[in-house]
Ligand SMILES: CC(C)[C@H](C(=O)O)[C@@H](O)C(=O)O
């Protein structure tokens with residue numbers, strides 16, 4: 001039977017001819033936790049009474065959400081995770097070593113892998129052609145011990161991409177446009193699969209951004225084919241041997257299909273307090289911004305540092321607007337330094353934060369004051385997301401964020417660049 005990418009991966013892993021709706025048990029190639037969900041996962045695993053991890057070298061503990069720790073309880077959570085990793089031989093990615101989903105892309109995820117993580121944005125690895133999904137701590141604990149988990153095979157919602165993005169319109173605008181079109185529940189439990197001739201214009205960094213936010217439309221996974229762009233990325237990461245080409249069958253059956261002409265998209269923004277509350281830039285430009293935050297597993301990559309540096313080079317941020325920049329990994333930070341992007345940003349008045357989640361989920365490093373507005377390149381803007389329910393969060397692309405840091409109001413990047 002012709003298969004979509006999700007069906008192809010699960011059929012291969014389970015050695016069955018799966019179809020949507022089937023309940024299958026699949027081996028897990030990678031299982032990960034981060035520091036806010038890891039302690040519960042570890043306690044659940046220990047409660048299973050299993051003597052060891054099923055696959056220690058493929059079990060990864062990330063300390064990235066509160067990194068470095070801002071307070072005692074979180075520090076004790078970190079010591080608890082470090083001890084478990086040491087005792088059970090799991091891989092530890094510690095403070096300053098980067099955001100979990102970025103490190104999964106740089107070091108571990110391969111096309112065709114099945115990846116589960118106690119973090120909803122585990123879906124990001126779908127940008128490399130993996131079936132990657134977030135799960136609760138208990139399910140991940142079971143995967144820790146058994147090396148497998150169950151899935152209901154999802155129906156596939158196919159997004160055919162055509163055309164080419166205009167300058168300063170980015171992958172973030174694509175996914176915000178899609179979520180705004182179908183709603184935060186528009187792809188609930190489905191596999192969002194991306195294809196079409198427009199795919200050729202999207203490097204892996206763009207695909208990671210789009211896959212990262214598939215969960216913001218309720219999707220179980222967000223999957224891209226594995227093609228020459230994937231090979232190029234894995235080659236850059238020194239992982240050419242991890243590559244394999246992976247495409248859906250041409251006549252695969254989809255539950256739903258929509259087409260997006262990339263050339264027609266405008267810079268898009270999500271307004272408070274939901275990700276699907278989107279608007280094109282003309283509807284919100286001029287909104288005062290107290291803080292701009294560039295970073296996260298959504299838009300904290302080298303391409304983001306370049307986009308921001310190209311717009312801010314030789315300019316200064318508005319004195320009334322704080323500019324926070326958090327590279328998503330040390331590799332990105334070092335490359336940004338070598339390319340001069342970090343210097344450009346610091347000279348423009350940016351505060352560079354350590355590789356990690358930074359202020360994304362309101363634990364530290366940029367909590368908003370009452371009545372303040374933040375323009376963020378992250379993936380969520382829920383009420384209180386950045387630590388203060390009296391703060392407002394708009395989501396945008398990196399070019400929109402960088403342009404807005406200069407003017408102090410939400411700004412169309414095409415007007416300042
Ligand atoms: C804290 C964690 C449970 C959460 C997630 O799973 O997505 C966080 O990473 C987020 O981005 O909201």
Ligand code: SF4
Pocket residue numbers: 065099100101119121296297298356357360361378379
């Ligand atoms: S950067 Fe933000 S969205 Fe990504 S894993 Fe960290 S908290 Fe979650």
